[in-house]
Amino acid sequence: MFDGYDSCSEDTSSSSSSDESEEEVAPLPSSLPIIKNNGQVYTYPDGKSGMATCEMCGMVGVRDAFYSKTKRFCSVSCSRSYSSNSKKASILARLQGKPPTKKAKVLQKQPLVAKLAAYAQYQATLQNQAKTKAAVPVEGFSWGNYINSNSFTAAPVTCFKHAPMGTCWGDISEGVRVEVPNTDCSLPTKVFWIAGIIKLAGYNALLRYEGFENDSSLDFWCNVCGSDIHPVGWCATSGKPLVPPRTIQHKYTNWKAFLVKRLTGAKTLPPDFSQKVSESMQYPFKTSMRVEVVDKTHLCRTRVAVVESVIGGRLRLVYEESEDKTDDFWCHMYSPLIHHIGWSRSIGHRFKRSDITKKQDGHFDAPPHLFMKVKEVDAAGEWFKEGMKLEAIDPLNLSAICVATIRKVLADGYLMIGIDGSEAADGSDWFCYHATSPSIFPVGFCEINMIELTPPRGYAKLPFKWFDYLRETDSIAAPVKLFNKEVPNHGFHVGMKLEAVDLMEPRLVCVATVTRIIHRLLRIHFDGWEDEYDQWVDCESPDLYPVGWCQLTGYQLQPPAPQSSRDSQSSSSKQKKKSKSQQYKGHKKMTSLQLKEELLDGEEYSFLQGASDQESNGSASYYIKQEP
Numbered sequence: 206m207f208d209g210y211d212s213c214s215e216d217t218s219s220s221s222s223s224d225e226s227e228e229e230v231a232p233l234p235s236s237l238p239i240i241k242n243n244g245q246v247y248t249y250p251d252g253k254s255g256m257a258t259c260e261m262c263g264m265v266g267v268r269d270a271f272y273s274k275t276k277r278f279c280s281v282s283c284s285r286s287y288s289s290n291s292k293k294a295s296i297l298a299r300l301q302g303k304p305p306t307k308k309a310k311v312l313q314k315q316p317l318v319a320k321l322a323a324y325a326q327y328q329a330t331l332q333n334q335a336k337t338k339a340a341v342p343v344e345g346f347s348w349g350n351y352i353n354s355n356s357f358t359a360a361p362v363t364c365f366k367h368a369p370m371g372t373c374w375g376d377i378s379e380g381v382r383v384e385v386p387n388t389d390c391s392l393p394t395k396v397f398w399i400a401g402i403i404k405l406a407g408y409n410a411l412l413r414y415e416g417f418e419n420d421s422s423l424d425f426w427c428n429v430c431g432s433d434i435h436p437v438g439w440c441a442t443s444g445k446p447l448v449p450p451r452t453i454q455h456k457y458t459n460w461k462a463f464l465v466k467r468l469t470g471a472k473t474l475p476p477d478f479s480q481k482v483s484e485s486m487q488y489p490f491k492t493s494m495r496v497e498v499v500d501k502t503h504l505c506r507t508r509v510a511v512v513e514s515v516i517g518g519r520l521r522l523v524y525e526e527s528e529d530k531t532d533d534f535w536c537h538m539y540s541p542l543i544h545h546i547g548w549s550r551s552i553g554h555r556f557k558r559s560d561i562t563k564k565q566d567g568h569f570d571a572p573p574h575l576f577m578k579v580k581e582v583d584a585a586g587e588w589f590k591e592g593m594k595l596e597a598i599d600p601l602n603l604s605a606i607c608v609a610t611i612r613k614v615l616a617d618g619y620l621m622i623g624i625d626g627s628e629a630a631d632g633s634d635w636f637c638y639h640a641t642s643p644s645i646f647p648v649g650f651c652e653i654n655m656i657e658l659t660p661p662r663g664y665a666k667l668p669f670k671w672f673d674y675l676r677e678t679d680s681i682a683a684p685v686k687l688f689n690k691e692v693p694n695h696g697f698h699v700g701m702k703l704e705a706v707d708l709m710e711p712r713l714v715c716v717a718t719v720t721r722i723i724h725r726l727l728r729i730h731f732d733g734w735e736d737e738y739d740q741w742v743d744c745e746s747p748d749l750y751p752v753g754w755c756q757l758t759g760y761q762l763q764p765p766a767p768q769s770s771r772d773s774q775s776s777s778s779k780q781k782k783k784s785k786s787q788q789y790k791g792h793k794k795m796t797s798l799q800l801k802e803e804l805l806d807g808e809e810y811s812f813l814q815g816a817s818d819q820e821s822n823g824s825a826s827y828y829i830k831q832e833p
Contacts, residue, residue, distance in 0.1 A: 348409055352404075359703065360703045360752070364696045364703075381473060384438075387414070388423075388425070396445070396446045398447055400414050400415060403424060490518075492515065493511060497543065497545065498542055504633075507548070507555070508559070512571070517750075517759070518538050522536065525565075535712040540747055545570065552619050584640075587684060587687070589683055591611055592610065592681075593682065594683065595611065596658060602659075607660075609622050615637070622638055627661075703750060704750040707731065707740075708742075714763060716763065716764055717731050726744070728740075
């Protein structure tokens with residue numbers, strides 16, 4: 206950043222005003238680059254004695270950094286080149302916007318500085334006029350305002366391994382310095398200044414310009430992964446000017462000494478940060494790829510769908526038979542609901558054959574290695590059996606954990622499960638979970654963890670007791686040891702804000718809050734909506750994202766429901782769901798999964814089980830061991 210000064214050990218206290226005696230920068234994690242004071246910072250003139258303009262090349266900056274006793278040139282080469290009158294005239298004429306001429310004579314620097322000052326005054330007038338005209342606030346949701354006004358905390362990026370930069374976020378934290386555009390400036394060109402991170406909220410950071418100390422009047426939020434955020438030193442290597450904000454430009458007489466003192470030993474972003482961001486936003490799934498995905502109208506089977514678009518790793522899949530491409534389904538590329546072509550046949554899962562007998566031009570099967578692999582299981586010994594009881598998240602009502610039964614055991618550890626008391630006679634509402642799924646639990650999980658268990662519909666013997674129910678149904682509970690008990694160090698805490706998919710309308714990504722944590726299970730509340738819309742989600746779900754994810758990827762974020770919408774929520778569940786659907790205007794509402802459907806048509810097939818490497822999210826659940 207400072208590669209231009211002859212000495213990096215000068216006494217900054219003697220060359221700066223008494224106002225520059227700042228406290229030392231607090232140490233930060235050592236994995237981020239440390240700013241060294243062996244360089245140079247350029248700024249545009251502020252009209253004070255601390256600044257100077259090179260009379261050769263027009264470069265402007267801190268006077269102490271200029272060459273010679275008179276501080277007329279920014280370097281030795283400029284000083285030597287000054288002997289050519291035509292060269293001098295050409296350079297100064299270009300700076301003034303005039304074409305160079307042979308008759309041009311050497312101009313004094315005062316007219317140039319005066320012109321810049323006059324232009325700065327003109328720009329300031331225009332900005333003041335613009336502020337007056339823009340008095341009407343623009344409607345829209347702002348994460349920064351939402352967090353500041355309520356003192357919320359957001360889940361850190363490191364909680365979301367599937368999100369951009371989730372695995373390489375590093376030690377970015379409060380106190381890290383960056384170079385950002387200086388919006389408190391009236392110069393005609395885009396200039397930058399150094400700012401420090403005051404608060405982090407997911408990808409978003411609250412920044413404060415260096416020199417403002419405890420003054421928060423110009424603090425602003427921005428996305429750390431945005432294109433205008435750079436590590437300290439980027440301006441020097443890119444030839445961009447660093448200009449102190451107009452509000453504080455007269456606060457110090459020696460900006461070079463101030464920056465050396467403030468930045469030496471501080472942390473900044475890695476030099477390749479923007480490259481890492483770009484790489485982490487490259488997605489292997491491409492449009493026109495064919496996949497097998499759950500049939501949203503018959504959970505018990507899969508269908509072929511084609512990738513229509515990819516946004517931030519989320520896929521808009523259009524079912525292959527949809528001629529107008531309106532019959533679609535949204536999910537993340539790491540969702541356990543999508544698989545490679547042939548997956549259903551390999552494990553014995555129901556599959557709806559497409560009316561299309563051959564692939565359409567340009568469509569091709571997604572390679573199997575793109576899908577998330579599930580954890581391998583050993584089904585040779587004691588294993589799940591048909592009829593065993595367990596507890597499971599209802600995929601049609603994700604706020605409920607219900608009494609459930611294993612209806613069929615498939616290959617490679619997959620199970621077909623039905624919700625007791627709500628099943629269709631033909632099993633069309635059974636759903637497929639892997640044995641390691643974070644959505645299934647042993648009998649007694651809810652009771653142990655003080656979660657309300659939803660009993661079978663129509664079951665009159667309340668409160669529900671597993672012991673009595675197992676005896677009445679002549680059933681056995683699935684052995685506790687068959688469930689996965691791994692709990693990752695996920696980093697979530699109650700009250701943290703995030704952006705979450707409404708899995709009942711999976712094209713919608715909403716402002717949400719973690720309201721409960723049971724080992725690896727998170728209770729997600731959608732801000733502004735009643736608790737009945739809450740959803741149980743695994744901590745490693747690819748449907749959870751850091752604050753700022755929508756802004757980073759270009760996906761539309763659904764804000765909290767306004768007070769008028771909350772007041773309009775009626776006691777009727779259907780009316781409530783209709784109100785919620787109308788609230789989200791950014792996307793077309795998708796038909797919700799139905800609890801019961803008519804008999805499946807003759808195009809459905811049940812394949813024999815076969816061995817094959819299958820893929821899903823591989824997450825598991827943890828619970829306190831307790832045999833029923």
